[in-house]
Amino acid sequence: MQLGQTEKPIGGDLPVVEPGHTYRSVSEKISNIVLDIRTPLGWFVAFGSGSILLMMYLISIAYLFAYGVGVWGINIPVGWGFAIVTFVWWIGIGHAGTLISAILFLFRQDWRTSINRFAEAMTLFAVVCAGLYPILHLGRPWLFFWLLPYPNTFGLWPQFRSALAWDVFAVSTYGTISAVFWYTGLIPDLAGMRDRAKVPLLKMVYGMLALGWRGSSRHWHHHQALYLLLAAIATPLVVSVHTVVSFDFAIAQVPGWSTTVFPPYFVAGAIFSGFAMVVTLLVPIRKLYHIEDMITLRHFDVMGKILLTTGLVVFYGYVTEAFTGWYSGSIYELFLFMNRFTGHYAPFVYLLVFCNLVAPQLLWFRSVRTNMTLMFILSLIINTGMWLERFMIVIISLTADYLPSSWALFIATPWDWSLLIGSIGLFIVLLFLFVRTLPMISVFEMQELIHNTEHGH
Amino acid sequence: MSAAKSEGPLIFGLMAEFSDPDELVQKAHQAYEAGYRKMDAYTPFPVHGLPTALGFKWNWVPFIVGAAAIMGGIGGFLLQYWVSVIAYPVNIAGRPLNTWPAFMVVTFEMTILSAGVLGFLGMILLNKLPQPYHPVFNVPRFEMASSDKFFLCIMKSDPKFDMVKTRDFLEGLEPEGVYEVDQDDDNVYD
Numbered sequence: 176m177q178l179g180q181t182e183k184p185i186g187g188d189l190p191v192v193e194p195g196h197t198y199r200s201v202s203e204k205i206s207n208i209v210l211d212i213r214t215p216l217g218w219f220v221a222f223g224s225g226s227i228l229l230m231m232y233l234i235s236i237a238y239l240f241a242y243g244v245g246v247w248g249i250n251i252p253v254g255w256g257f258a259i260v261t262f263v264w265w266i267g268i269g270h271a272g273t274l275i276s277a278i279l280f281l282f283r284q285d286w287r288t289s290i291n292r293f294a295e296a297m298t299l300f301a302v303v304c305a306g307l308y309p310i311l312h313l314g315r316p317w318l319f320f321w322l323l324p325y326p327n328t329f330g331l332w333p334q335f336r337s338a339l340a341w342d343v344f345a346v347s348t349y350g351t352i353s354a355v356f357w358y359t360g361l362i363p364d365l366a367g368m369r370d371r372a373k374v375p376l377l378k379m380v381y382g383m384l385a386l387g388w389r390g391s392s393r394h395w396h397h398h399q400a401l402y403l404l405l406a407a408i409a410t411p412l413v414v415s416v417h418t419v420v421s422f423d424f425a426i427a428q429v430p431g432w433s434t435t436v437f438p439p440y441f442v443a444g445a446i447f448s449g450f451a452m453v454v455t456l457l458v459p460i461r462k463l464y465h466i467e468d469m470i471t472l473r474h475f476d477v478m479g480k481i482l483l484t485t486g487l488v489v490f491y492g493y494v495t496e497a498f499t500g501w502y503s504g505s506i507y508e509l510f511l512f513m514n515r516f517t518g519h520y521a522p523f524v525y526l527l528v529f530c531n532l533v534a535p536q537l538l539w540f541r542s543v544r545t546n547m548t549l550m551f552i553l554s555l556i557i558n559t560g561m562w563l564e565r566f567m568i569v570i571i572s573l574t575a576d577y578l579p580s581s582w583a584l585f586i587a588t589p590w591d592w593s594l595l596i597g598s599i600g601l602f603i604v605l606l607f608l609f610v611r612t613l614p615m616i617s618v619f620e621m622q623e624l625i626h627n628t629e630h631g632h
Numbered sequence: 633m634s635a636a637k638s639e640g641p642l643i644f645g646l647m648a649e650f651s652d653p654d655e656l657v658q659k660a661h662q663a664y665e666a667g668y669r670k671m672d673a674y675t676p677f678p679v680h681g682l683p684t685a686l687g688f689k690w691n692w693v694p695f696i697v698g699a700a701a702i703m704g705g706i707g708g709f710l711l712q713y714w715v716s717v718i719a720y721p722v723n724i725a726g727r728p729l730n731t732w733p734a735f736m737v738v739t740f741e742m743t744i745l746s747a748g749v750l751g752f753l754g755m756i757l758l759n760k761l762p763q764p765y766h767p768v769f770n771v772p773r774f775e776m777a778s779s780d781k782f783f784l785c786i787m788k789s790d791p792k793f794d795m796v797k798t799r800d801f802l803e804g805l806e807p808e809g810v811y812e813v814d815q816d817d818d819n820v821y822d
Contacts, residue, residue, distance in 0.1 A: 327817035
């Protein structure tokens with residue numbers, strides 16, 4: 176038997192890695208995706224369509240900058256239109272990446288190994304898409320640095336008692352720590368890319384990015400300690416980000432916002448939509464690059480269970496929200512509840528119920544969880560549902576608050592839609608650039624997984 | 633320049649190649665017991681027990697992360713205290729200026745930010761990175777150190793190092809090969 180070869184499949188009847196992989200085969204297969212094989216046609220299709228949407232995004236931003244936020248459907252009272260709906264949606268999507276890389280690492284879930292790098296990249300790009308939204312939504316986006324505390328000639332400072340100031344710190348910390356965590360994991364693999372690359376220029380670029388990593392035990396000694404600690408500090412961070420985002424709503428007085436269930440309910444929703452996005456992306460990519468032996472049915476089985484669980488937590492959140500609304504006896508809360516189900520936006524709410532509550536029940540069946548087509552469709556349904564949930568929270572509450580004379584409907588304009596769809600383009604472009612240029616599966620962790628299985632550590 | 637002054641080719645050390653991580657741990661133990669101290673091992677993935685076998689006991693990373701976390705937390709709170717109480721006090725119906733519960737979120741975020749970023753920088757500096765050149769890269773087989781080969785290197789700077797005896801010792805460990813590691817300049821590497 177060749178050394179490093181896996182004898183038995185890891186983890187029951189659905190293996191985490193198909194048997195037959197060695198240290199070398201793992202390293203070669205993953206680096207060859209970037210270095211050797213012809214770029215598959217599907218990559219060009221995805222990257223190309225992403226680029227078109229990205230162009231639309233840039234045009235929308237240019238138009239927005241030229242004419243101001245009035246090009247959107249926002250009005251008084253609905254000042255937070257698609258910008259905040261989509262901000263919350265994107266930032267939620269990012270959560271799955273950190274959950275996979277940090278929390279599942281601490282819980283020693285071996286199946287996280289082959290998807291953590293990819294999911295972390297997804298997190299980073301989702302945070303990019305999310306972070307741009309509140310900035311674009313500022314009336315004068317070029318003054319975004321006023322959000323940060325810095326000495327200035329006005330003698331002004333941020334209001335640290337405001338949830339919006341907390342948000343700035345939460346999101347920027349989240350973005351930075353995700354990037355640091357991602358890069359820490361990448362360094363040893365970049366060194367591997369340096370060693371595998373044959374073109375001198377590529378060797379140099381990967382070599383520079385690897386910072387001269389030599390895999391020395393001294394390096395690993397420090398690296399592994401840091402990796403564990405980063406996982407430990409990212410764990411409370413991932414829970415805190417959406418908690419802080421939910422404070423933007425929860426500490427306000429608008430009916431439907433002012434509720435203590437928001438933080439846990441937002442976090443569960445974030446993980447729900449994040450895992451849905453991981454599934455959406457991994458189904459086509461594993462097929463495109465023939466990595467079904469590393470990202471196996473086991474992964475989808477487990478992710479399906481997580482989707483089902485978090486979906487039920489979100490369901491519980493809806494029920495609690497409705498119950499406390501009713502139990503409060505507040506006519507405004509009761510009206511809000513009726514307005515959701517019978518008002519102008521009722522079709523959206525029913526669609527939301529279908530997407531987030533009814534459709535995910537299919538995940539009780541293992542045959543559904545291991546069926547790639549169904550998982551892909553379900554993941555798209557869930558992501559639509561989660562976007563609608565944020566629409567329900569942000570928009571419906573704002574359209575009709577306490578004083579009927581100040582009510583107004585929100586009607587999205589084409590510029591609202593083009594910016595939303597365009598931000599998906601930005602996400603696709605960044606993600607496919609990542610897949611094309613960096614190892615999308617963590618090589619050293621896969622080798623470690625094979626080593627541990629082989630020796631029963 | 634300075635390389636020309638010294639006599640003979642410069643040597644960094646001797647390197648032995650193995651195929652199995654657990655074997656490497658055991659061989660590193662033997663080398664440590666034979667009295668070698670200035671040595672290092674190179675592996676494609678972290679091998680459990682190897683740093684201990686090589687005699688690395690202390691790890692500064694947790695201390696750096698811990699100190700950075702405390703500094704970040706205190707700094708984050710003081711920033712908010714200074715802004716809200718001293719630099720820009722806003723009297724809202726006579727409520728206290730030091731509203732510390734409201735400052736907890738940013739304090740927490742700054743704790744995490746500082747721990748993560750300074751911890752990362754600490755790891756990089758402790759590993760003496762970025763370091764694009766290192767003598768070990770002169771060994772052609774060393775490319776495999778990121779694939780499926782495991783190397784043990786005894787450095788010339790070790791007091792017990794002797795070209796002949798150390799080579800014999802490494803050969804005695806039954807490696808797949810023993811290589812001389814050339815050095816292109818006379819800087820000190822570890």
